[in-house]
Amino acid sequence: MDKILEYMLEEDEGFGDVTSNSVIDELDEVNAYIVSKDEGILAGINVAKELFESRKVRVLFHLSDGCEIKKGDLLMFIHGNARDILLVERTALNLLMRMSGVASAANKYVNLVNGDVIIAGTRKTQPAIGKYDKMALKIGGADTHRFSLDDMLLIKDNHIAVVGSPLDALKKAQKNASFSKKIEIEVETLEDAIACVENKADIVMLDNMDYGKVSDVLDELEKRGIRQNSLIEISGGINEDNIGDYIGLGVDIISIGGLTHSSRSLDFSLKIDK
Incomplete structure (x- = not known):
């Protein structure tokens, strides 16, 4: 056992x-x-x-x-x-x-989005039983996201604070990480989102951006012809009442920490x- x-x-x-x-x-x-x-x-x-x-x-x-x-x-x-x-x-x-x-x-x-976007959990799980929280997410039809820190690279605000900028952090990761690991980076501004997509991060997470800012990012990516470079994930402030608005924007992934920390x-x- x-x-x-x-x-x-x-x-x-x-x-x-x-x-x-x-x-x-x-x-x-x-x-x-x-x-x-x-x-x-x-x-x-x-x-x-x-x-x-x-x-x-x-x-x-x-x-x-x-x-x-x-x-x-x-x-x-x-x-x-x-x-x-x-x-x-x-x-x-x-x-x-x-x-x-x-x-x-x-x-x-998962039922609210009706297959139009991936619903994912986060690592905001109960200490020691994260594997069971992740198992429950999968049973419920959601994506587990990362099980642990070695699953993939996820460059967050504190990594960026040490390095200096999202783009610098992304380039260092692309240089030093194994080809076998996907690289995701968290951004908070339109400019950083564009730069990271132009440099082909596997996943760009728009962190705590409201509907208008997410829409601006996606519009700009389409105008520049680089939307296909990266998957776009959004996280923060998404709930049952507003999730439908974000689905129509064309994001790829919505991650919700509350699935495991507040259910x-x-x-x-x-x-x-x-």
């Missing part, structure tokens, strides 16, 4: 589940089920299965990641030692609820059925 999952269980168990060990006989076996008290997209069911099976609890039935769920739906049915089930319960539910919340938020935005967890519950 993943070491992160092992740590989650160890952290919750401490020196032992004193409640269950005090009131439940050691050999008691029960049936139990996880039920949804919410609606959205299910994500993390295989992770929950792995957690229960690590304690030799049998998973007799479960729905599939990516399916739509509603209040009252049976998500998983299990059988095993009562103490073991209750030991795993909170860890499994916490991760399952969070992942389903991230997947549901991602799916909502509401769905509400699930585990019940014993002795």
